Amino acid sequence: MxxxxxxxxxxxxxxxxxxxxxxxxxxxxxxxxxxxxxxxxxxxxxxxxxxxxxxxPVEVDRPPFPDVPEQIAAVATEAHACLSFQAHRAAVALARAVVEATAKTKGVTSGTLMQKIDELHKKGHIRDFTKAAAHAVREGGNEIAHGDLIADEMPPEDAKSIVNLMDGILREVFQDPAQMQALAKSSEGRRRRSNP
Known part of the structure; x- marks a missing residue:
């Protein structure tokens, strides 16, 4: 160094x-x-x-987000880095931005973030649990995004939970479908090779 x-x-x-x-x-x-x-x-x-x-920081966590659109993945990685620096509010604000950007990439562009999350669910992009997780991220982020700062700091464990929920949303919307598609393609390739 x-x-x-x-x-x-x-x-x-x-x-x-x-x-x-x-x-x-x-x-x-x-x-x-x-x-x-x-x-x-x-x-x-x-x-x-x-x-x-x-x-x-002792260690900076910058996990990759394969199969997630590049701009969203970069912000998600930055949210994790913020946790490493104990910038809990920043991490939560970025997690909220990731949820909103995710909705937009799926064609859900109008309305409040609450409405966008509900529409993502309605269109089948997220399950019930993930919808609840997205609302938890939204609510945590709203404390910061709308200037509703409260006297108490964002507890580190809450910020970490919110960022972990963000990860789950990215997994469900982008990563799991990409993994299933790759698996189906691989399976189809094996079938074709075994039945010429």
């Missing part, structure tokens, strides 16, 4: 100096930024990416 800029000293705790600095991954494919926090002896004049560093 390469340090970006300079290290900043945190308030002292005894004789040990604590520093925090930004680091960038040197891998050209990655270039991810992380925050490193660590301790150095009081006579330290430099700060390097050593073993005693605590990295934030």
């Amino acid at each position: 390469e340090m970006v800029g300079q290290a900043f000293e945190l308030p002292r705790e005894g004789q040990v100096r604590r520093y925090v600095a930004a680091f960038r991954c040197p891998n050209e494919e990655c270039r991810q930024l992380s925050i490193g926090e660590g301790t150095q002896p009081s006579d330290a004049t430099s700060f390097s990416a050593s073993r005693d560093l605590i990295w934030t």
Whole structure:
């Protein structure tokens, strides 16, 4: 990891100096930024990416979403990354946007998001449980999207549940049908080869 800029000293705790600095991954494919926090002896004049560093975020979750339209998949991946950074409201707002974009790709373009979800269900794109999940994502996202911010922060477990529900919606609308289509195509190919 390469340090970006300079290290900043945190308030002292005894004789040990604590520093925090930004680091960038040197891998050209990655270039991810992380925050490193660590301790150095009081006579330290430099700060390097050593073993005693605590990295934030510890790990960034960026799952791929195969068979999902590229723009929707990118936003879904970003929602997961937001969870890694404890940006819970952002994750939920993005999950809501994913649900709305999903409806639009299925030709459901008018009405409120509530109406779009109900129409997705009516057209057979989602089952009863997934409809309820989509409404849960919508309701969580509405707290943020419409400025109805409440005094309490979004609990991490709620944000994670909402993003997981988003994943289920993508699986049902895009991924499961694509997987079934690939399986049917493979099965048909085997049948043709066994009966020339």
